Amino acid sequence: MSEALLAQQSWPTVSDRPDALPARMQAVGFDRFGDPDVLTLREVDTPDLGPGQVAIRVAAVSVGRLLDVSARAGTHPYAHIALPHVPGAEHAGTVAAVAADVTTLRVGDHVAVLPVLTCGECAACAAGATEACATARILGLHVPGAYAEYTVVPAGNAFVVPEGVGPEQAAALALAGPVAQNQFDEAGLAPGEWVLVHGASSALGSLTAALALHRGARVIATSRSQDKRVRLEALGAAAVLDPLAPDFADRVREATGGAGVDLVVDDLGHPDIWNATMEVLAVRGRVVTSGAFLGGRVELDLLRLYSRSQRIVGVRSGNARSARRLWAAVAEGFRPLLDRSYPVTAAAEAHRHLEDSANTGRVVLTTADEDWAGDRAATPNTGEAHS
Ligand SMILES: NC(=O)c1ccc[n+]([C@@H]2O[C@H](COP(=O)([O-])OP(=O)(O)OC[C@H]3O[C@@H](n4cnc5c(N)ncnc54)[C@H](OP(=O)(O)O)[C@@H]3O)[C@@H](O)[C@H]2O)c1
Numbered sequence: 001m002s003e004a005l006l007a008q009q010s011w012p013t014v015s016d017r018p019d020a021l022p023a024r025m026q027a028v029g030f031d032r033f034g035d036p037d038v039l040t041l042r043e044v045d046t047p048d049l050g051p052g053q054v055a056i057r058v059a060a061v062s063v064g065r066l067l068d069v070s071a072r073a074g075t076h077p078y079a080h081i082a083l084p085h086v087p088g089a090e091h092a093g094t095v096a097a098v099a100a101d102v103t104t105l106r107v108g109d110h111v112a113v114l115p116v117l118t119c120g121e122c123a124a125c126a127a128g129a130t131e132a133c134a135t136a137r138i139l140g141l142h143v144p145g146a147y148a149e150y151t152v153v154p155a156g157n158a159f160v161v162p163e164g165v166g167p168e169q170a171a172a173l174a175l176a177g178p179v180a181q182n183q184f185d186e187a188g189l190a191p192g193e194w195v196l197v198h199g200a201s202s203a204l205g206s207l208t209a210a211l212a213l214h215r216g217a218r219v220i221a222t223s224r225s226q227d228k229r230v231r232l233e234a235l236g237a238a239a240v241l242d243p244l245a246p247d248f249a250d251r252v253r254e255a256t257g258g259a260g261v262d263l264v265v266d267d268l269g270h271p272d273i274w275n276a277t278m279e280v281l282a283v284r285g286r287v288v289t290s291g292a293f294l295g296g297r298v299e300l301d302l303l304r305l306y307s308r309s310q311r312i313v314g315v316r317s318g319n320a321r322s323a324r325r326l327w328a329a330v331a332e333g334f335r336p337l338l339d340r341s342y343p344v345t346a347a348a349e350a351h352r353h354l355e356d357s358a359n360t361g362r363v364v365l366t367t368a369d370e371d372w373a374g375d376r377a378a379t380p381n382t383g384e385a386h387s
């Protein structure tokens with residue numbers, strides 16, 4: 001990508017009619033898998049608006065380790081990605097157009113998009129557990145995504161963002177928020193319980209730790225990095241520990257009065273961290289996981305598991321129910337931890353930052369879209385902006 005493009009703070013062209021979709025739009029995508037420089041600016045067709053759908057003018061989009069970085073590198077473990085591709089799953093923006101049959105949203109609404117597209121008809125969808133839909137697809141992975149001026153999504157996937165929440169925060173919450181809430185709902189979190197969050201420096205992990213605190217839990221957060229542990233002190237956890245330190249189990253027992261932790265969130269799948277986890281899991285404790293990018297093959301002592309009445313819970317993603325609960329918490333004041341933002345035209349730089357594991361919290365791309373610009377200044381814990 002040229003220096004001139006990297007310096008741009010917004011798309012080169014801006015639609016002056018928010019209620020009308022242009023036939024073509026600007027996007028950042030890739031034609032082949034490779035290093036971050038394969039991400040280039042291009043013009044693509046604007047998606048068509050179908051029944052039950054809304055078009056969203058994108059204001060901010062998260063950069064995810066698996067959904068964005070691995071997909072671009074060609075190392076995504078399960079998805080087939082058709083080339084050329086426009087990434088961008090978790091995003092927020094302003095409703096630019098609504099289909100005639102949509103009554104729940106209006107042009108001008110600020111929304112966050114849960115990017116899990118489901119069939120709405122299978123047994124899992126009928127039960128409200130849409131994350132388990134056999135044909136679930138993810139916007140920005142299986143279909144072109146939100147590193148673009150516009151997206152088109154089912155109206156049920158767009159959630160109105162409370163006043164005072166900026167687009168970067170809304171993007172950081174859009175998928176990770178419902179995932180974390182679903183983890184707590186599925187694993188049964190109660191106020192006052194001890195929650196251990198591994199990878200608490202990650203975008204999902206930091207949000208999970210903050211949400212556990214918001215839900216009245218007592219939290220122990222982990223990171224391997226001393227610098228990140230210092231930054232994580234701001235969350236207000238009871239302890240921030242190195243999960244691979246020899247005294248980790250002792251420190252957890254000490255913090256919890258010897259009982260261990262009631263709930264562990266492990267979205268990493270690191271075999272050594274798993275062993276440390278099982279050592280400190282309380283009687284009737286639960287381990288919940290929604291990610292395993294560090295391998296995911298772990299040892300399990302079934303005798304220990306059943307004799308202590310423990311459970312392991314897998315949660316594929318978020319759903320509309322967990323999203324509604326999440327956005328209610330946001331209305332009460334819950335906020336995610338943001339690391340830094342880049343203009344979307346500097347997406348390659350943002351991918352490099354994530355590949356270096358340099359983030360503490362969510363990395364976001366912004367379009368500097370005027371529709372939602374007013375709230376950006378009101379965003380209280382936004383990290384640095386980079387260009
Ligand atoms: N199911 C879903 O819908 C969903 C949605 C979002 C994310 N996820 C999953 O959540 C996980 C985190 O994703 P993210 O985008 O939030 O990650 P991220 O912001 O890129 O952070 C990566 C984390 O991994 C840790 N880490 C990296 N290398 C490590 C190693 N060798 N050993 C131990 N820890 C290591 C880092 O911890 P340090 O502080 O120690 O560096 C950091 O906390 C991934 O597995 C992802 O697939 C799932």
Ligand SMILES: [Zn+2]
Pocket residue numbers: 118119120121122123124125133134135
């Ligand atoms: Zn379904």
